[in-house]
Ligand SMILES: Nc1ncnc2c1ncn2[C@@H]1O[C@H](COP(=O)(O)OP(=O)(O)OP(=O)(O)O)[C@@H](O)[C@H]1O
């Protein structure tokens with residue numbers, strides 16, 4: 708049984724690479740709830756009001772996916788539960804959650820992590836982190852075109868996205884739940900360019916080979 712988890716900022720290419728990995732390795736893909744997420748547009752319209760609710764929504768849907776993925780055979784998930792705390796911490800630092808919400812969220816997250824320890828597989832086998840610069844992130848967000856994520860619609864997102872990248876750097880350095888690999892999302896256009904896709908898939912397969920997983 709091999710479980711891969713993707714990480715990276717908004718629009719880094721996690722969902723795209725998840726689909727490619729699943730196809731290449733013949734594994735099942737699990738996607739974050741985005742288009743069917745009723746809270747996400749509310750959050751972008753009024754972050755202070757909906758930060759806590761959105762976080763609970765994501766934690767709940769993420770936990771459903773993880774429970775399914777860590778029971779089964781070979782799976783790949785398009786975002787890790789370890790990033791949920793990053794998002795919430797950042798929003799809390801921006802004053803979008805009060806102390807009671809922060810305390811309740813941390814307790815609930817800790818409680819869920821305890822549950823994971825009791826599962827047949829406690830951690831993913833490999834974290835695949837896609838690193839992107841601010842410019843690449845914006846290019847991809849523009850390309851995907853979700854209206855509520857556009858900096859033209861909401862200029863305050865410029866600061867939000869810069870901050871997010873600042874939080875991701877130490878997060879990746881400190882991540883130690885599993886082996887990890889960093890993909891250069893600025894350099895490799897693995898969506899449009901088959902050669903780049905081959906190189907990135909090669910990097911992931913080499914790592915899995917080195918770990919004795921394939
Ligand atoms: N390496 C890449 N080269 C070119 N285009 C890319 C690359 N990665 C992603 N894209 C494009 O950027 C957009 C965002 O990609 P994707 O939805 O996979 O990102 P994500 O990391 O899953 O985002 P989110 O965190 O918002 O769920 C899509 O339009 C996708 O086609």
Ligand SMILES: Nc1nc(=O)c2ncn([C@H]3C[C@H](O)[C@@H](CO)O3)c2[nH]1
Nearest residue numbers: 717741761762765790791794795856
């Ligand atoms: N506030 C907040 N907390 C999270 O845990 C979280 N996870 C994802 N997202 C947002 C980023 C993309 O817009 C969109 C798709 O990833 O959802 C989050 N937003």
